[in-house]
Amino acid sequence: MQRTRSSSAAKARGQNRSRASGTPPAAPPAPGASRARRSASQAGGESGAAARQPSAKPRPKQSSPRAQEAGPGQAPPELPLLPLPTSASPAASLPDLGDQRERWETFQKRQRLTFEGAAKLLLDTFEYQGLVKHTGGCHCGAVRFEVWASADLHIFDCNCSICKKKQNRHFIVPASRFKLLKGAESITTYTFNTHKAQHTFCKRCGVQSFYTPRSNPGGFGIAPHCLDEGTVRSVVVEEFNGTDWEKAMKEHKTIKNMSKE
Numbered sequence: 001m002q003r004t005r006s007s008s009a010a011k012a013r014g015q016n017r018s019r020a021s022g023t024p025p026a027a028p029p030a031p032g033a034s035r036a037r038r039s040a041s042q043a044g045g046e047s048g049a050a051a052r053q054p055s056a057k058p059r060p061k062q063s064s065p066r067a068q069e070a071g072p073g074q075a076p077p078e079l080p081l082l083p084l085p086t087s088a089s090p091a092a093s094l095p096d097l098g099d100q101r102e103r104w105e106t107f108q109k110r111q112r113l114t115f116e117g118a119a120k121l122l123l124d125t126f127e128y129q130g131l132v133k134h135t136g137g138c139h140c141g142a143v144r145f146e147v148w149a150s151a152d153l154h155i156f157d158c159n160c161s162i163c164k165k166k167q168n169r170h171f172i173v174p175a176s177r178f179k180l181l182k183g184a185e186s187i188t189t190y191t192f193n194t195h196k197a198q199h200t201f202c203k204r205c206g207v208q209s210f211y212t213p214r215s216n217p218g219g220f221g222i223a224p225h226c227l228d229e230g231t232v233r234s235v236v237v238e239e240f241n242g243t244d245w246e247k248a249m250k251e252h253k254t255i256k257n258m259s260k261e
Contacts, residue, residue, distance in 0.1 A: 134148075153234070209226035
């Protein structure tokens with residue numbers, strides 16, 4: 001009896017509230033309606049899940065160029081450093097220069113030199129102190145060379161059979177101070193008698209711009225008239241009696257040492 005009364009009282013209170021708010025009381029659900037709602041809810045859930053599924057062809061993920069270069073499971077490689085405008089050798093390849101490393105790299109950049117070029121410049125400046133770099137070659141330009149020597153040249157004028165005929169005036173330098181820049185394939189050699197002197201000349205134009213003298217087989221005799229202009233300050237000519245070569249060599253105090261360092 002008590003349960004029935006409380007249920008009737010609760011129903012009456014609900015009707016009173018509905019009248020007060022102006023909202024008609026909700027109709028009781030029809031039988032099976034809750035079951036239909038559950039089915040619709042399950043069907044809606046399935047369609048919502050289908051809507052949330054990705055499409056068959058997913059959009060490719062954009063990646064950086066470095067990530068594209070890396071293989072699966074690999075870290076992207078580091079981008080290479082841009083080369084220096086000086087084409088200098090990488091700092092890692094330099095020897096241990098200690099406190100002078102920064103100065104060396106700055107010097108390379110300023111002079112726009114490779115490591116080898118910078119070393120050559122400094123060595124030339126130190127080793128050839130007081131000398132100048134002369135350049136020259138044959139008439140047609142097939143043979144070109146450079147040579148480090150004094151700006152004041154000491155020229156030998158030999159009167160032996162071949163030097164007299166070809167006017168072979170020359171100054172002598174050690175082989176280490178001479179460098180053939182081009183034309184090795186254009187040079188041919190003539191020898192006679194003892195075959196110690198190597199009379200080299202251009203096959204195309206016939207000019208002998210340098211040769212290996214008998215007096216100094218470890219050096220080169222350079223024709224001063226085949227040098228480019230602008231580096232010779234003065235010339236001193238000494239006659240050498242090549243017609244009596246052995247006697248002249250014994251009497252001369254310095255000529256045999258001219259190709260030594």
